[in-house]
Amino acid sequence: MIKILLVDDHSVVRMGLKMLLNNHSDIEVVGEASEGNEGIQKALELHPDVVIMDLSMPHGKDGLSATSELKKQLPHVHILILTMHDDEEYLFQAIEAGASGCLLKSAPHDELLSAIRSVASGQAYLHPSATRRLMEEYIGTIRQSGSGGGSYNSLSDREREVLTLIAKGYSNKEIAEQLVISVKTVETHKGNLMEKLQMKTRPELVAYALKKGLLGYGI
Known part of the structure; x- marks a missing residue:
């Protein structure tokens, strides 16, 4: 079972992801957070396998800062960045911060599931345009x-x-x-x-x- 923590400032996005992911027998959403600081606290409490981290969260700590801090405190956690920005600057910053993967929010559900399973198994995952x-x-x-x-x-x-x-x-x-x-x-x-x-x-x-x-x- 892959334990997931969702960190996104939009409750509707978290709800949709939770419904989608909990429909799969090998994945369970164990917690949610609306900004980076809360995400770090929840991760320290719940010890998820994968944190799905929104990149842009205007209130509280943003996704890049939270990723960097979380990797220092929980180096074994795998972080998958979800972003609307198809921008190489964000990609490089996410990698430098310690993210295991980066995926566009517009990606199909199957690609999200593949990305989660890949990073949970210790592999890196980048969406195709990011790889290019x-x-x-x-x-x-x-x-x-x-x-x-x-x-x-x-x-x-x-x-x-x-x-x-x-x-x-x-x-x-x-x-x-x-x-x-x-x-x-x-x-x-x-x-x-x-x-x-x-x-x-x-x-x-x-x-x-x-x-x-x-x-x-x-x-």
Whole structure:
């Protein structure tokens, strides 16, 4: 059973999502919140598997701030951002904040269910246009630098594991726990990755992982 917490400032949206999701035997909505601060409190109380987080909430803490804070306090929780904005700036900010996925509110119900199940299983999920934008950004960075970055073959097995987990949205602490190593060692591996692949940001790593098929799906 995938336990879901809904965080959205529109009660009608929460009601519709709850009715839709509770119709599936493997999903249960265990709580709701109308803004980010309340969402963090509910998550600490209920320990959901997936938080469906609205990006724009004018009252209280917004979705990006709440995502960042929630990942610090509950690093194992998976956060799926729901947004009306098909904008690469929001996409990159959501990834940097620690979201495991990003989905447009206009997406079909089947895609929402697929996204929930993907992030709950530890996979990343991006809607198709977001994936294209991320890859375009990555390709643009390569062109500007005049190279294709470092070679995947130059990475150690451990560095590849760390790369995959970073791209899936896990924090350094969570990666350390999964691999049974120290946070400092994770940071060292991350630094080595950035140097070998000639990259500077998390979105670049996510795009690279997508290109290599490390997240379970590609473009």
